[in-house]
Amino acid sequence: MTETFNITVEPLGRQVQCRADQDILDACLREGVWLPHACTHGTCGTCKVQVLEGDVEHNDASTFALMDYERTEGKTLICVATPTSDVTLEADVDVEEGVEFHPIRDYTGTVAAIEDCARGTRRLLIDLDQDMVFNPGQYVQVSIPGKGVHRSWSMANPPGEPNRVELQIRNTPGGLATEGWVFKDLAVGDRLQLVGPYGRFFLREARDKPMVLIGGGTGLAPLKSIVRHVLETGLPHRLYLYQGARTEADLYDVDFFRDLEKQFVEQFTYRPCLSDEEVDGYGHGMVTDVVASDFDTCRGHTAYLCGPPPMVEAAIKTLMKKRLFPRDIYREDFFDASDKATGGVRSPLIKTT
Numbered sequence: 001m002t003e004t005f006n007i008t009v010e011p012l013g014r015q016v017q018c019r020a021d022q023d024i025l026d027a028c029l030r031e032g033v034w035l036p037h038a039c040t041h042g043t044c045g046t047c048k049v050q051v052l053e054g055d056v057e058h059n060d061a062s063t064f065a066l067m068d069y070e071r072t073e074g075k076t077l078i079c080v081a082t083p084t085s086d087v088t089l090e091a092d093v094d095v096e097e098g099v100e101f102h103p104i105r106d107y108t109g110t111v112a113a114i115e116d117c118a119r120g121t122r123r124l125l126i127d128l129d130q131d132m133v134f135n136p137g138q139y140v141q142v143s144i145p146g147k148g149v150h151r152s153w154s155m156a157n158p159p160g161e162p163n164r165v166e167l168q169i170r171n172t173p174g175g176l177a178t179e180g181w182v183f184k185d186l187a188v189g190d191r192l193q194l195v196g197p198y199g200r201f202f203l204r205e206a207r208d209k210p211m212v213l214i215g216g217g218t219g220l221a222p223l224k225s226i227v228r229h230v231l232e233t234g235l236p237h238r239l240y241l242y243q244g245a246r247t248e249a250d251l252y253d254v255d256f257f258r259d260l261e262k263q264f265v266e267q268f269t270y271r272p273c274l275s276d277e278e279v280d281g282y283g284h285g286m287v288t289d290v291v292a293s294d295f296d297t298c299r300g301h302t303a304y305l306c307g308p309p310p311m312v313e314a315a316i317k318t319l320m321k322k323r324l325f326p327r328d329i330y331r332e333d334f335f336d337a338s339d340k341a342t343g344g345v346r347s348p349l350i351k352t353t
């Protein structure tokens, strides 16, 4: 039987049991001890803690996110670290008013639909065997059959649809899970194992400032969840959604958002943008350039950014020039295995999400 250790989380004073083959974050999130995390694969550094007592294996923490000197100082990344003894750790737990966190759980689902919604992009609808409670913007980890690994994909459906998960997945050339499975063998009716909900990129309902949402590629997914949640539950937030892609063939859900825009004229503005072609009805240029030309200032707004790490970094620079600062910016970087290997670590400019 696998050995189990006691993990004490300071300054909360909470204790959880963690198996020797279980990452510490997983043990905490299952027990409702919410600790900051973003990528959950040892790449972004958000889950870094100080080990005060005991020993851990760092496993495959990126050497960019957890430097050698930090390992010597007793730091670790709990999304990949496993205990080899009882452990006491100190985490940077930020308390946010009006935010409710939901414990992660294991789910089984059945693929109900697969749609090629844009070039190299698939939408999956997965029916869950039991409801999942989550915040709009969060993600799930899906086990890749026969590979012993999982991949993170954001939920595009709102929490009001708790028994069905919509995923929007971009094909990554050479990608184990995408080219090697989702775009190859995966079929309607297949059974899947999922774990969630993860992440701290989600709507802060209590903050009722106008929101600028910027998504690149499938970075649209969590933003769709947020937009639908706000509009379908009658929340008051004013929404400006920017969707960036290279060409019209790379965009999806355009009609869906245009219909929403007609329905919520006063509350919702939708701006699809194309960087590589000029087409009537679309913003032209990098999505960040279109945002920059639309807003004289972003002061007094909040922003939600999601997509490839370079797009997220560019969006932060644009927003800061427009007088929006880190405390009002939430980000989700779609880090993948190449970022882990090459050090696609977030800018130290901003710590929020």
Ligand SMILES: Cc1cc2nc3c(=O)[nH]c(=O)nc-3n(C[C@H](O)[C@H](O)[C@H](O)COP(=O)(O)OP(=O)(O)OC[C@H]3O[C@@H](n4cnc5c(N)ncnc54)[C@H](O)[C@@H]3O)c2cc1C
Pocket (backbone or CB within 6 Å): 038, 039, 040, 139, 151, 152, 153, 154, 155, 168, 169, 170, 171, 172, 173, 174, 175, 176, 177, 178, 179, 180, 199, 218, 219, 221, 222, 332, 333, 334, 335, 336, 337, 338, 339, 341, 342
């Ligand atoms: C929080 C979060 C949410 C996400 N949500 C979404 C989403 O909603 N939709 C979406 O499309 N994606 C999303 N992603 C990205 C997703 O998790 C996967 O990373 C992506 O789908 C690629 O998976 P893959 O297994 O196909 O590629 P991988 O096999 O992981 O490979 C990715 C790339 O890295 C290269 N690579 C692999 N190993 C190495 C190595 N050792 N050194 C250098 N390069 C290497 C591969 O050739 C490939 O180009 C999200 C990521 C995060 C962190």
Ligand code: FES
Pocket (backbone or CB within 6 Å): 036, 037, 038, 039, 040, 041, 042, 043, 044, 045, 046, 047, 048, 065, 077, 078, 079, 080
């Ligand atoms: S959440 Fe652990 S390194 Fe990103």
